Amino acid sequence: MTLVWALRNLGRHPLRTALSLAGIAVASAMLLDMVMLSGGIERSFERLLLGRGFQIRVSPKGTLPFDAEATIADAARVVARLRADPDVVAAAPVLGGALYARAGDSLVTLFGYGIDPSAQSIYRLERGRDLTVGDTVGILLSAPAAARLAAALGDTLRVVGRLDPGIAAAAVERRLVVRGMVRWLYDYRDQPSVGVVLPVMQRLVGAPDHMSLVVLKARDDAAVPRVVGRLRGAEPRLEVNSVAQLVVHFRERLVYFRQLSYILGTVSLIVTVLLVATLLTITVNERLGEIATLRALGVGRPGIVRQVLAEGTALTLLGTALGIGLGVLTARRLDQILTSFPGLPAALSFFVPEPRTLGIAGAILLLTGSVAGLYPAWLAASAPIAATLRAEAT
Amino acid sequence: MSLLVARDLRKDYAMGGEQVHALKGVSLVVARGEYIAIAGPSGCGKSTLLHLLGGIDTPSAGWVELEGVRLGSLRDRDLTRLRLTRLGFVFQRFHLLPVLSARENVELPMAEAGIPTRERRLRAIELLEYVGLGHRRDHRATQLSGGEMQRVAIARALANRPALLLADEPTGELDAATGQEVLDLFRRVNADGTTLVVVTHDAKLATEAGKVVRMLDGAIETVDDT
Numbered sequence: 001m002t003l004v005w006a007l008r009n010l011g012r013h014p015l016r017t018a019l020s021l022a023g024i025a026v027a028s029a030m031l032l033d034m035v036m037l038s039g040g041i042e043r044s045f046e047r048l049l050l051g052r053g054f055q056i057r058v059s060p061k062g063t064l065p066f067d068a069e070a071t072i073a074d075a076a077r078v079v080a081r082l083r084a085d086p087d088v089v090a091a092a093p094v095l096g097g098a099l100y101a102r103a104g105d106s107l108v109t110l111f112g113y114g115i116d117p118s119a120q121s122i123y124r125l126e127r128g129r130d131l132t133v134g135d136t137v138g139i140l141l142s143a144p145a146a147a148r149l150a151a152a153l154g155d156t157l158r159v160v161g162r163l164d165p166g167i168a169a170a171a172v173e174r175r176l177v178v179r180g181m182v183r184w185l186y187d188y189r190d191q192p193s194v195g196v197v198l199p200v201m202q203r204l205v206g207a208p209d210h211m212s213l214v215v216l217k218a219r220d221d222a223a224v225p226r227v228v229g230r231l232r233g234a235e236p237r238l239e240v241n242s243v244a245q246l247v248v249h250f251r252e253r254l255v256y257f258r259q260l261s262y263i264l265g266t267v268s269l270i271v272t273v274l275l276v277a278t279l280l281t282i283t284v285n286e287r288l289g290e291i292a293t294l295r296a297l298g299v300g301r302p303g304i305v306r307q308v309l310a311e312g313t314a315l316t317l318l319g320t321a322l323g324i325g326l327g328v329l330t331a332r333r334l335d336q337i338l339t340s341f342p343g344l345p346a347a348l349s350f351f352v353p354e355p356r357t358l359g360i361a362g363a364i365l366l367l368t369g370s371v372a373g374l375y376p377a378w379l380a381a382s383a384p385i386a387a388t389l390r391a392e393a394t
Numbered sequence: 395m396s397l398l399v400a401r402d403l404r405k406d407y408a409m410g411g412e413q414v415h416a417l418k419g420v421s422l423v424v425a426r427g428e429y430i431a432i433a434g435p436s437g438c439g440k441s442t443l444l445h446l447l448g449g450i451d452t453p454s455a456g457w458v459e460l461e462g463v464r465l466g467s468l469r470d471r472d473l474t475r476l477r478l479t480r481l482g483f484v485f486q487r488f489h490l491l492p493v494l495s496a497r498e499n500v501e502l503p504m505a506e507a508g509i510p511t512r513e514r515r516l517r518a519i520e521l522l523e524y525v526g527l528g529h530r531r532d533h534r535a536t537q538l539s540g541g542e543m544q545r546v547a548i549a550r551a552l553a554n555r556p557a558l559l560l561a562d563e564p565t566g567e568l569d570a571a572t573g574q575e576v577l578d579l580f581r582r583v584n585a586d587g588t589t590l591v592v593v594t595h596d597a598k599l600a601t602e603a604g605k606v607v608r609m610l611d612g613a614i615e616t617v618d619d620t
Contacts, residue, residue: 008493293489296450297550298478299506300471386451390441393486393562 006310009283020279021319027268027275028323028365033331033351034265035361038258040352042251048347049243051185052121054092054215055224057246058082058231059239071095071210072238075198079116079214085230087223092119093214095198097205101149102158108148111193112161113184114201114211121215123195128153128180136200139176142184145192151178159194161204172204189339189346269368272319276312276372284308284376291380292388301381308377309370316369320362328353397558397589398424398447403456405442416442418612419456424558424591429584431603432593439612440593441562447591448481448560449473461557478507482551482588486563488543490535496522496546497531503553514553521549525579541572548579552588559583561592565599577602 010017049057058078060070072078075093082091092115099112113122117131123140131138139159141151151157155178162171176196184193202208218224224242231240241249284291291304331351338350405417416439424430424447432440445451447458449465458465460480465473477483490499497518504514522531525545527538535543544564551559561580565573577599584590584604592603600606601620608616 005491005493012493289487290489290491293483293485294491294502295474296448296477296483296485297503297506298474298476298481298554299502300474300478303506384451386442386445389445389450389485392489393441 024319025322027271029327030268032327034261036351038261044349056216059213075211090119090217092121093211096212100160113195114198123182138179140195142193273372280376289392304381305377309373312373397426399459406454429590429604431600433600434609438609482556482559484561486566
């Protein structure tokens, strides 16, 4: 009876309740978005790096992968050495650089990946077939690259490397056949990327036996620290990091995101408390006569408190339900805006809904809504019966 | 045998910086099965007396005993329980819960008393039939007329089979015809064994009672059998 009564009481003033619900929904949506933001980007970053199961990144000392000039020389030897490690089950070298493709009379700028098809780590095949080791005439395209070149599976492309824009002369040009359409895991939105086998890429960009990075798959997660430790000792010119370490660095750099989300999350909780408390206080004040009557009839203070708290909880529950929908929609839109920033992988997500964290946020909201009902509940339970009835009668 | 005894009740309270002596030593005995009207002009202290008799206010001095239990000695929780189970209240402005149906309003005190749903539902319907509103049981309080609301309030007051029913100006908001219906109902309730104390300034209602206590200026002026 308590809940039915609570819901009907909320329905007494539909417009007022609707406005309060809208306010709670907005505050809840903000809290949920902040919860998703607080840890979402680092979880998304971790998932992205572990997408193909490679737990270790090896890049030139002090650089980021795909820095134009930063490559690892003597790539074949380094890769052979890494593959010889007893805890390493796969090593995937990648060389990145600028490429161009002829489209009629013009050149389309592309980003090229040189990969080892036997241990590829940075794309997923979506259509067609993958490259094979030794396929020196095959090429893989991302959807944006295919769109810009108007290319389809089986088409032949004229790909140019080592182009000097000043004299518009190609040092190297190759005819390559489109084998497959792929999604590159680390591309930013609409990035036109292509992939060829590593030796072809090395020739195209004029970096024989070089690679931008190599990613390693360890036997199991427990072996990762051992491999990292060994490689740091053996290859001091290389930057060796496990994904877990990269996530820690990432987290340290994004600490302001977390602080921002905590502050805004707290603000939204305060707004929720104020909304619920204000509405219930107004409602209780309007119904003091009714409450005094109930007390006179023998309804105890706990019953009155329970009733007011039930109204606060019902209000928060309804507002939170609306807020979840609103929060998810808002998060999607914000994610679209943020991940369209140049240089950010499109697959990265700033707002990651996790059942556990969302559950905690929901529980905190419900608790908050209930706590917000404490003052009006106390007001209702402590109203003097006779004086209130006397005031009502006059 | 006395159902209720009140001795030397005084009630003082501050109003606008002045001390108001609402009751100046009122004593009253209510026997089981009686129908008493407390009459008097507005402001004479009759509602205050009713509040003290019903344990919803505390006297500045004096005491009230219901069925041998001194109300002043009870903790708030026990006093609330006593009001729930041994007393029934009817107010001038009905004070039904507008969001509940007539049946749900009558069920409310029984729900608080822990009576099982099925049992209290049947009892509520029975009581609504008793007050002549069986056909209106599913109507919200706001859909009822004044007379109907007061009859629902009487059914609600009878829900837990009280020893004493207290009514404060029960016809004050009603026209003559519907007021008469309520008076007829009170007579029937009393005839069926419920003790009644009714506060009124309505002379007609007072004559319906078996005994009229007339008050003036916070004190009992006369007690007459009708």
